[in-house]
Amino acid sequence: MAKLTDLPAELVHRIIDHLIQLHRSTPYGQRRHNPQADYDAPRRPRPHLEDRHTDGSSSLHSPRRYATRQADIDKAELSWPDGIPNNLLLPLALVSRTFRGCAQQKLFSNVALVTPWQAYVFSQALTGPSPMDESQDASEQGQSGANPPRPSHLAHYVHSLQFLFRGTGSMGLGGGALICEIVESCPHLEHLAMNSRLLMRCKDPITRALASRPRIKELVLLENANRAPLEACWLADELVAHLFSKWHGLQTLELRQLSGRPPESIESIHQALPVLECRLREIILLEPDLDQRELALLLNSSRETIRTLQIVEPSAKLDRPGLCRILKEHTGPNLESLTLTVGDSWHPISTHQRVKGSDDPSKTNGLLEIVFRSSSALRKLKHLSVVGRISNSDLFKLLPQSLVQLNWDGFLGPLAFTDALSSWRVVDDVQYPPRPCSPPSGPTFDDEGRERWLPNLECSSVVNDNKWLWEDRMAIEDAMKAAHVCFHSSRGDRLSSQNDGDDDDDEGQYYDYDDDEDEDSEEDYNVNEDF
Numbered sequence: 001m002a003k004l005t006d007l008p009a010e011l012v013h014r015i016i017d018h019l020i021q022l023h024r025s026t027p028y029g030q031r032r033h034n035p036q037a038d039y040d041a042p043r044r045p046r047p048h049l050e051d052r053h054t055d056g057s058s059s060l061h062s063p064r065r066y067a068t069r070q071a072d073i074d075k076a077e078l079s080w081p082d083g084i085p086n087n088l089l090l091p092l093a094l095v096s097r098t099f100r101g102c103a104q105q106k107l108f109s110n111v112a113l114v115t116p117w118q119a120y121v122f123s124q125a126l127t128g129p130s131p132m133d134e135s136q137d138a139s140e141q142g143q144s145g146a147n148p149p150r151p152s153h154l155a156h157y158v159h160s161l162q163f164l165f166r167g168t169g170s171m172g173l174g175g176g177a178l179i180c181e182i183v184e185s186c187p188h189l190e191h192l193a194m195n196s197r198l199l200m201r202c203k204d205p206i207t208r209a210l211a212s213r214p215r216i217k218e219l220v221l222l223e224n225a226n227r228a229p230l231e232a233c234w235l236a237d238e239l240v241a242h243l244f245s246k247w248h249g250l251q252t253l254e255l256r257q258l259s260g261r262p263p264e265s266i267e268s269i270h271q272a273l274p275v276l277e278c279r280l281r282e283i284i285l286l287e288p289d290l291d292q293r294e295l296a297l298l299l300n301s302s303r304e305t306i307r308t309l310q311i312v313e314p315s316a317k318l319d320r321p322g323l324c325r326i327l328k329e330h331t332g333p334n335l336e337s338l339t340l341t342v343g344d345s346w347h348p349i350s351t352h353q354r355v356k357g358s359d360d361p362s363k364t365n366g367l368l369e370i371v372f373r374s375s376s377a378l379r380k381l382k383h384l385s386v387v388g389r390i391s392n393s394d395l396f397k398l399l400p401q402s403l404v405q406l407n408w409d410g411f412l413g414p415l416a417f418t419d420a421l422s423s424w425r426v427v428d429d430v431q432y433p434p435r436p437c438s439p440p441s442g443p444t445f446d447d448e449g450r451e452r453w454l455p456n457l458e459c460s461s462v463v464n465d466n467k468w469l470w471e472d473r474m475a476i477e478d479a480m481k482a483a484h485v486c487f488h489s490s491r492g493d494r495l496s497s498q499n500d501g502d503d504d505d506d507e508g509q510y511y512d513y514d515d516d517e518d519e520d521s522e523e524d525y526n527v528n529e530d531f
Contacts, residue, residue: 005096012102016092020106023088046218046252047110047160047191108157110191113182114164116175123178126155126185160191162220168197168231176202180209189213193220193254203232211246218252219243226259226289236260236294237269240276250278253298256286260294260317267293276301282308289315292322296330303332310339313346320347320361323390327368328375338381340368342388349389365389372398382456387463396420404456410465410490414476417460421479423453452483461488 007015093103113119129152161182169175176198183189183206192210210216225231236258244250261269270293280302288295288311295318299306309331314323323340331338347362355363359370367390371378379400385407386395393416399406408417460480473489480487 005098007096007098009098009102012098013105016089016102016106019088019092046220047162047193050110104154105157108154110160111158112162112164114166116165116169116173116178119163119165119175119178119182123182123185126152126158126182128152155185156188158186159188160193161186161189162193163196165196168199169202170199171202171205174199174202176206180205183209184212186213188215190215191218191220192216193218193222195220195222197223197225197228198232200230200232203234206232207238207242210243214246215249216243216247217249218254219247219250220252220254221258222254222256222286224255224257224259226257233259236290236297237273240273240297244276244278245274248277251280252282252284253280254282254284254286255288258285258288258290260290263291263317266291270297273297278302279305281305284308284310285312285314286310287313287315289317291317292319292325295322295326299326299330303330304334306332306335308337309335310337312339312341313343316345316347320367320390324361324367324370327371328377331377333377333380335378336380337383338378339383339385340388340390341385342390344389346388364392366392366394369394369398372400399454401451401454402456403454405459406454406457407461407463410462410468414462414465414468414472418472418476418479420453421457421483421485424451454483457483457485459486459488463490465490 087107089103089107093100111122113122163175163179165175167174171177175196179194179196179202183192192213198206221234224234226233234255237260239258260266278301280298283298283302283306285295295311299309311323311326349363349365353363354365358364359374361367361370364370368386369391372395380402381400382402382404384399384403384405387407387409391409391412393412395408395412396417397420399420477487
């Protein structure tokens with residue numbers, strides 16, 4: 001009979017993966033219905049989000065379980081007197097040498113460090129000798145008479161690192177030197193996330209350490225002290241010059257509050273920058289303080305490869321014409337997911353400045369409509385999220401037919417979307433692939449051979465809809481049911497007949513734009529059409 005100690009490493013890896021899969025609340029391969037996430041077949045989470053709580057701790061930890069009284073524990077000789085370890089991989093390391101090696105690979109492949117003390121202990125594990133390393137060094141010393149220092153074999157298992165220190169770190173006790181040491185000890189590092197504030201003196205050493213890791217595929221920077229003079233601030237041109245130009249395999253960027261240069265110095269600085277060879281597939285910019293030229297610097301080399309673009313709450317440094325040019329000229333035909341969110345104070349257009357139907361984005365809130373009418377860059381979109389004053393109700397008539405998921409702002413009003421979703425279009429000899437079996441689909445063609453508008457749409461969500469009239473809610477719910485599209489509202493995923501949408505206690509955000517073109521137009525709901 002085979003024993004656990006006889007199992008090959010390949011089978012042990014499959015056993016460990018199966019145990020982890022069982023521990024997850026929603027295993028990979030099952031559809032996670034989240035209106036804020038892509039509705040396609042779920043992909044594996046990005047490393048800094050995989051099996052993590054928001055504080056960076058592992059979600060694979062279970063609470064300790066005690067099966068006996070403390071008096072019995074004191075008398076018995078138990079392997080785990082404090083209870084079974086809360087990390088399910090640790091007990092597996094005691095089964096056999098093979099299990100230990102496989103469990104170590106899983107434990108060290110994706111590591112989150114929450115405190116400098118954790119980083120110190122982890123650094124010792126990477127640089128200090130392990131029993132396996134000591135045996136190898138002893139054999140080599142016997143052959144050559146020398147014993148050169150080498151990193152632990154565990155360092156070769158590390159592919160993803162997250163530094164999540166609280167407070168502002170220095171090079172000493174603050175953990176800056178440890179970050180450098182750990183990064184330089186991991187030759188196969190591919191994914192790095194940092195959510196730590198650092199003093200300015202830490203910036204150059206950490207930059208040099210990161211530049212020494214040529215295999216980086218993903219960089220996530222969630223802290224950037226763009227308003228604190230003594231803290232490190234990451235600048236777009238510096239990242240391009242010192243890091244991105246050396247990471248030819250870079251695919252994903254997520255950067256918060258990325259800053260740029262004063263407008264008058266941008267051109268001279270950009271002329272000295274190297275041409276990027278990396279081909280990015282996903283760019284997420286949260287609260288960027290960049291103008292159109294600095295955004296173009298990040299996008300130019302990846303126009304044909306970019307699949308996901310998110311620009312959330314940009315500063316006033318990016319103006320409306322600049323955003324319009326970015327979407328038309330610096331996004332490619334293969335873009336599949338676009339998220340645009342702007343705040344109320346982002347370049348507002350007063351009533352007397354608006355020009356209905358204008359192609360000048362500085363004179364109309366229909367910025368996205370200009371892009372859809374004048375460019376083919378966004379014609380393959382599957383996921384679109386647009387929140388803020390960068391569109392009007394004409395948007396629904398211009399959406400690409402490839403759209404699978406739509407998140408939109410409630411100030412556009414429900415009736416415009418209902419009318420678009422209930423409309424049909426003539427299709428000339430076009431063969432469409434069969435729709436997926438989940439969620440269930442309805443007919444996409446009528447008796448006259450016309451195709452339903454947005455035939456691939458499966459999920460729609462809306463924000464800022466708290467002031468909608470109840471009859472308009474019912475109309476959009478009926479249209480969604482007829483089209484077999486699931487609908488999510490900021491008032492709740494399921495529209496309740498107990499709320500009429502006009503409660504005084506409803507504190508949701510509500511936009512009320514004046515129509516300067518047609519003052520006598522009748523309002524079907526408490527939102528005027530936005531030009």
